[in-house]
Amino acid sequence: ISEPSKTFRNGVKIPQLGFGVFLVKEREELDKALNKALEVGYRHIDTAMIYQNEAFVGEVVKNSSIPREDLFITSKVWNYDHGYEETKAAFQATLDRLGTDYLDLYLIHWAAPHYIETWKAMEELYEAGKIKAIGVSNFQIHHLEDLMAHTTIKPMINQIETHPEFPQNELHEFMQEHGIIHEAWGPLGQGKNDLLNQPVLKEIGEKYGKTPAQVVLRWHIERGVVVIPKSVTPSRIAENAAIFDFALTTEDMARISTLDTNTRYATSPDDQEFLA
Ligand code: NAD
Numbered sequence: 001i002s003e004p005s006k007t008f009r010n011g012v013k014i015p016q017l018g019f020g021v022f023l024v025k026e027r028e029e030l031d032k033a034l035n036k037a038l039e040v041g042y043r044h045i046d047t048a049m050i051y052q053n054e055a056f057v058g059e060v061v062k063n064s065s066i067p068r069e070d071l072f073i074t075s076k077v078w079n080y081d082h083g084y085e086e087t088k089a090a091f092q093a094t095l096d097r098l099g100t101d102y103l104d105l106y107l108i109h110w111a112a113p114h115y116i117e118t119w120k121a122m123e124e125l126y127e128a129g130k131i132k133a134i135g136v137s138n139f140q141i142h143h144l145e146d147l148m149a150h151t152t153i154k155p156m157i158n159q160i161e162t163h164p165e166f167p168q169n170e171l172h173e174f175m176q177e178h179g180i181i182h183e184a185w186g187p188l189g190q191g192k193n194d195l196l197n198q199p200v201l202k203e204i205g206e207k208y209g210k211t212p213a214q215v216v217l218r219w220h221i222e223r224g225v226v227v228i229p230k231s232v233t234p235s236r237i238a239e240n241a242a243i244f245d246f247a248l249t250t251e252d253m254a255r256i257s258t259l260d261t262n263t264r265y266a267t268s269p270d271d272q273e274f275l276a
Pocket of ligand 1: 019020021022023046047109137138159160184185186187188189190191196213214228229230231236237239240
């Protein structure tokens with residue numbers, strides 16, 4: 001695939017399409033899915049310590065013929081590893097499990113207490129060249145403002161729940177003003193709420209010979225958002241990558257905007273119980 005990319009403010013590029021591996025915990029399942037993804041052209045992999053599959057991702061990467069520098073690997077520091085020393089240790093453990101000596105992107109998974117100290121450790125790891133780009137996930141505007149007020153390097157990306165029913169318009173605009181790239185998790189709405197059966201997505205898809213999932217992913221791409229759809233079904237893995245041979249019109253984009261109900265499908269970043 002000839003994939004477009006987004007450029008962080010330090011010049012490093014992130015492929016706009018990645019492969020998410022949340023909930024793919026079995027070695028064999030991960031092995032099959034990720035190998036299929038690499039075969040059809042994905043070069044960006046999104047994992048996290050808490051997904052419990054970094055070691056399996058590492059095995060696939062090691063056994064593939066793709067040079068490490070041609071891959072873009074993201075992982076994330078989990079809530080109970082927050083703090084300066086804790087983050088450094090968690091990062092090293094992630095590298096060891098992945099069997100690599102650097103990450104392309106490391107994210108604070110959620111804005112749990114002590115994210116400032118966590119960020120300071122990430123700034124150092126970045127300065128030392130062990131991470132090519134650093135960012136956050138599930139940060140609201142108030143978290144971003146607080147982080148930027150107390151640290152040196154601005155986050156380069158924020159990975160947040162985003163889909164047509166929850167486009168995150170306000171946060172999207174705030175991030176644009178601050179040069180923070182928008183990355184969507186749950187880009188397909190996690191297969192929930194019958195999103196992909198919305199007639200408007202089907203109708204638009206029919207014009208281009210594309211599925212509702214492809215229309216949704218293309219909508220993200222045209223908003224300038226990085227997407228990391230997940231699937232373990234080979235045909236869907238290929239389908240989700242076949243989104244660079246058509247374009248939506250302004251009218252299509254406007255029709256998709258009508259699906260906005262400002263509804264989260266998953267946990268709120270302000271859920272204090274979850275963050276504790
Ligand atoms: P997603 O929106 O990618 O949805 C995945 C589900 O959609 C699949 O399990 C399947 O049921 C369905 N699906 C996939 N392709 C389809 C297709 N072509 N047609 C019809 N249905 C299809 O949701 P996700 O996996 O939660 O999010 C993607 C990635 O984002 C994750 O794998 C993970 O890497 C990341 N993520 C991050 C966070 C975070 O807190 N930072 C949270 C959730 C997910």
